[in-house]
Amino acid sequence: MTQNSVLDRPSVVRRDGRRFLVAAFACLLALGLTCVVFVWTPGGQAFDGALLPMSERGASYEQDSALLEPAKAVLSVFGDRMVLAVVVLVAVLLSRRLWTAVAVVGVVVGSVVVTRVLKEVVVRPDLGVLGSSTHNSFPSGHVAVATALLLAFALVLPPVARWWVLLPGSVAVVVVAASTMVTGWHRLSDLVGGVLVAAVLYCLAAAAPADDRVAVRRRVRR
Secondary structure, eight states: OOHHHHHHHHHHHHHHHHHHHHHHHHHHHHHHHHHHHHHSSHHHHHHHHHHSHHHHHTSOSSOOSTTHHHHHHHHHHHTOHHHHHHHHHHHHHTOSSHHHHHHHHHHHHHHHHHHHHHHHHOOOOOOOOTTOOOOOOOSOHHHHHHHHHHHHHHHHSOHHHHHHHHHHHHHHHHHHHHHHHHTTSOOHHHHHHHHHHHHHHHHHHHTOOHHHHHHHHHHHHO
């Protein structure tokens, strides 16, 4: 590695950090807009209800579909705490630095905490939408955790191996998200909200690779 490339590295790290901070702000803004549009407006509530009619009628939260039992099976496996703990442990073991191990746990646990808090704080008003329920399910914790687990591997894997995990992992997130709708657990806006919660936390974690910066400074001083 040339001297110039070593000296340029800190500026690259800072620039990438700023980009992730901007992305975190964009995802946070999108999360707020999703809540405002789909939870607090008649049109948004009507759109969500049209995609999940049985849930909005309040008669049954499960969709009458051949996919119902497979969806329940998917959520049963994904909802197993032992399975989730093993996946998180694998991501932690793949971490090469302390900050990435902490970031993995922080992104996953943070997604759980944030979604639970938002469900308590966000109120779904009765806006007179025909058949609409005032039960709040925004955002989806299942989708947030599924997305957080996927992004956790993006934090710890090298770029060459990253796509081999991200592509099938994205399919898994979509399956989990679809399963929550088939079972009537969540509306479409809940799924979008869950993804955005995990994305915000991931971008914040990726914006602060502290160990990388320390390592670069030491190499520059030498």
